[in-house]
Amino acid sequence: MSLLSVKDLKTYFHVYMGTVKSVDGVSFDLERGKTLGIVGESGSGKTVSCLSLLKLIPMPPGEIVGGQAMMDGEDLLTLSEKEMRKVRGRKISMIFQEPMTALNPLYTVGDQIAETIRLHQKVNKREAFEKAVEMLDAVSIPAPKARAMSYPHQLSGGMKQRAMIALAMSCHPQILIADEPSTALDVTVQAQILLLIDEFKKKYGTSVILVTHNMGVITSSADDVMVMYVGKMVEKGNVYEIFNNPKHPYTQGLMDCILKSTGGKQILKTMPGFIPNPINKPQGCAFHPRCPHRKSICMNEEPPVVDFNEHKTACWLYA
Amino acid sequence: MNRNEAATNQDIPTAEGTGTMLPPEILKIIDIKKHFQLKGGFLSRSKGILKAVDGVSLQIRKGDIFGLAGESGCGKTTLGYVAGGILPQTEGTIHFEGQPIDDRSGKLTVRDVQFIFQDISGALNPKWMIKDIIAEPLAIIGETAQVRREKTERFMKEVGLTLEYLDAYPHELSGGQRQRVSIARAMVTNPKLIVCDEPFSALDVSVQAQIISLLIKLKRQFDLTYLIISHDLALLQYICNVLAVMYLGEIVEEAVPAEKLFTNPLHPYSQGLLGSFLFADPNKQRIDAIEILAGEVPNPILPPQGCRFHPRCKHCRDICRKEKPVMREIDPGHRVACHFVQHDGS
Numbered sequence: 208m209s210l211l212s213v214k215d216l217k218t219y220f221h222v223y224m225g226t227v228k229s230v231d232g233v234s235f236d237l238e239r240g241k242t243l244g245i246v247g248e249s250g251s252g253k254t255v256s257c258l259s260l261l262k263l264i265p266m267p268p269g270e271i272v273g274g275q276a277m278m279d280g281e282d283l284l285t286l287s288e289k290e291m292r293k294v295r296g297r298k299i300s301m302i303f304q305e306p307m308t309a310l311n312p313l314y315t316v317g318d319q320i321a322e323t324i325r326l327h328q329k330v331n332k333r334e335a336f337e338k339a340v341e342m343l344d345a346v347s348i349p350a351p352k353a354r355a356m357s358y359p360h361q362l363s364g365g366m367k368q369r370a371m372i373a374l375a376m377s378c379h380p381q382i383l384i385a386d387e388p389s390t391a392l393d394v395t396v397q398a399q400i401l402l403l404i405d406e407f408k409k410k411y412g413t414s415v416i417l418v419t420h421n422m423g424v425i426t427s428s429a430d431d432v433m434v435m436y437v438g439k440m441v442e443k444g445n446v447y448e449i450f451n452n453p454k455h456p457y458t459q460g461l462m463d464c465i466l467k468s469t470g471g472k473q474i475l476k477t478m479p480g481f482i483p484n485p486i487n488k489p490q491g492c493a494f495h496p497r498c499p500h501r502k503s504i505c506m507n508e509e510p511p512v513v514d515f516n517e518h519k520t521a522c523w524l525y526a
Numbered sequence: 527m528n529r530n531e532a533a534t535n536q537d538i539p540t541a542e543g544t545g546t547m548l549p550p551e552i553l554k555i556i557d558i559k560k561h562f563q564l565k566g567g568f569l570s571r572s573k574g575i576l577k578a579v580d581g582v583s584l585q586i587r588k589g590d591i592f593g594l595a596g597e598s599g600c601g602k603t604t605l606g607y608v609a610g611g612i613l614p615q616t617e618g619t620i621h622f623e624g625q626p627i628d629d630r631s632g633k634l635t636v637r638d639v640q641f642i643f644q645d646i647s648g649a650l651n652p653k654w655m656i657k658d659i660i661a662e663p664l665a666i667i668g669e670t671a672q673v674r675r676e677k678t679e680r681f682m683k684e685v686g687l688t689l690e691y692l693d694a695y696p697h698e699l700s701g702g703q704r705q706r707v708s709i710a711r712a713m714v715t716n717p718k719l720i721v722c723d724e725p726f727s728a729l730d731v732s733v734q735a736q737i738i739s740l741l742i743k744l745k746r747q748f749d750l751t752y753l754i755i756s757h758d759l760a761l762l763q764y765i766c767n768v769l770a771v772m773y774l775g776e777i778v779e780e781a782v783p784a785e786k787l788f789t790n791p792l793h794p795y796s797q798g799l800l801g802s803f804l805f806a807d808p809n810k811q812r813i814d815a816i817e818i819l820a821g822e823v824p825n826p827i828l829p830p831q832g833c834r835f836h837p838r839c840k841h842c843r844d845i846c847r848k849e850k851p852v853m854r855e856i857d858p859g860h861r862v863a864c865h866f867v868q869h870d871g872s
Binding site: 249365393397426463478481 | 816819
């Protein structure tokens, strides 16, 4: 039994130019204590999928058109705003790419963490602040007591992201959504942050949804991977399967244009064309204009999802 | 630190040849320093000096793809700007094609050096049409309208943009197309050196691969020399033949060919940087199994005494806290600034 089961999620944005189908029928399961990596290029709908789970989509122009997200026997998508507040931060929390904009510059870091704790737990102000200091200590921030009284601008980028993780983990959520958690950081700090998330995952059995466009981040941290392309899942499976044995032509193309660490010189291939305009998506399989294995059916009909023993792909090649 | 002059004149094999005939030096900078006076507060009193680049010497030969790696705040962008002549240095000399650039009317010209910037939206004037953006360097050097149009159209084709975009504005283009525009703009004057500051970091992976291939194609076609500033080690490994690693305003390790630095990093910082970098391969790089360099880059206003890396270095000893290590050549083409690296690489 998986912890979170998302079925056929559809989130559309109604804008002046038409309807943008940012997420168009995405399904996935999140297992307890596992990390699901969601990869895709910009505009693939990976962030919108996550924001939809927490109902953080600005409505209007956004709208969750359909689908289900079952967690603990309830559908997150049908919850009222009041009920949703109990979910955010306690059952599911989220960390963002830019920690500076996610933290309030006018409150100290400790106060912000304490606020979340007081919202979900019956503790007084002093106890909440003490817990906040404990959390800062748990994310290896040196001198946590002093740092708790610092404002966000007094911390470095890596420290801010650590403080964000402390904030997100303060009520021990079952799911942590990390949206590009390390993109704005230096390589060494990036690895430190990912290791920290991994440690929390192992210690508390938290499930993690890791959204990124960086393949190195995915390969280092994810157990399962879902590859998205303009609002749809194209391939999903175990991280080793996806990287060693990609099935969908888009995933294969993506693997050819990332630089792996190899002793010898790797030949970099490029994918022709570019990501289509999300308002005017191509008919049939959205990837067909760029696909080297295009058949006539690809241009007209949407591909079915084919399941190879827990490795799923949406492609007519295998149907 | 002053890298000795002798080292700069030694025969260093490049990727193209094995030392018989070396391509000529196109850019040589000697002991460059760039300090910023920080001001603020009451009556703009000085708050300190930020030594963004503090004594760097390097040489770039014709046809090189010179990579400059390091974490943010290490001064790599500042060094690129100083080397390319758009930021005056505080101290030190820059030679371009053997001439000190002070003798060449004081600065490098748009004919010689061009830039490709990281922030692709900010680098293109939103109120200008693509044709005007690309032709601007030609206008600066006083080409006629006829030449400007011909060259603009030619280089748009070279970088893979169709001519329908001539009258478009930057916001109508995708990120990859905008980066192509800045490449075309950098190419129109037939420069000898192009400084690329994080040219790929804002792009998606599939677009990144297209731009990398484009830069390599253009280099072959027009015999270009690149200085590429990036924190993406996988990219630098793929594209560069010379690599220098910077830390807090200083170069700590340099290798020709660059592959030496990847197969045998000598400086503890380079080792840490390479160890922490997440190459996209699940078979060997799981986060709980790699050795991550601890700590963060310290405040550059008050850099540590002695070896600047010593607070993060696991091999740190007394001498590291007191004495600055000198750049030494460990084996031909591979130089490192560390007290403890021996000739056998230990």
